[in-house]
């Protein structure tokens with residue numbers, strides 16, 4: 001995932017675990033970080049007319065922070081990459097509305113690996129005779145439960161299998177785990193287990209940086225991982 005051009009980045013959630021990772025990656029790739037939003041300066045930033053406007057925002061914050069930012073940005077639309085999870089249906093709709101004005105990428109998981117295993121689930125299309133269970137493990141400080149990724153995988157299974165009942169994902173919050181997701185399919189004779197483990201946070205930051213370069217090719221539109229990877 002190589003940088004294409006030097007950009008001015010704005011980071012929402014700049015002091016957070018992901019925000020810090022994105023900042024370090026952006027600076028090491030030779031980009032500028034011209035705006036850093038946290039809970040302490042969001043209001044001040046939104047009110048100030050002199051605030052530096054980035055070429056693209058990368059957001060890893062909270063649903064509330066993203067919500068407030070979107071209300072304001074609608075006046076001067078700027079491309080946005082968001083990985084914030086725990087969004088309500090209304091908040092996701094708001095992102096899609098904003099995407100009518102500029103290009104927007106949202107993914108509850110920015111890793112290529114999760115995009116690929118989501119695609120793999122399509123193989124179950126012709127094999128309905130399995131019982132499914134998704135489970136996930138994340139560090140103790142993660143706020144949402146189940147993870148946005150587990151919900152994405154559940155949604156995909158429902159899409160692939162039609163009316164079949166897919167139980168709610170099981171969640172464990174423990175230690176410093178960056179993210180483990182597993183889909184199991186059980187029949188009377190066999191068990192299929194598909195598992196993805198994030199080995200660090202950089203995998204998500206790299207995905208976000210890559211997406212930020214990709215969406216700048218479009219004037220507007222809402223994109224998810226499958227759209228940009230064309231899978």
Ligand SMILES: NC(=O)c1ccc[n+]([C@@H]2O[C@H](COP(=O)([O-])OP(=O)(O)OC[C@H]3O[C@@H](n4cnc5c(N)ncnc54)[C@H](OP(=O)(O)O)[C@@H]3O)[C@@H](O)[C@H]2O)c1
Pocket residue numbers: 012013014015016017018019037038039040042060061062064065082083084085086107108109110111143144204
């Ligand atoms: N899509 C992916 O691949 C992916 C990967 C990892 C995490 N995530 C998601 O990304 C989000 C952030 O995760 P994290 O682990 O980095 O969280 P974190 O360490 O808790 O950081 C949260 C950041 O948001 C800021 N913030 C909180 N409330 C705010 C407000 N009202 N206005 C403005 N800024 C506010 C915090 O600022 P203060 O320091 O001032 O509190 C902090 O900078 C979560 O939703 C998480 O699930 C997504």
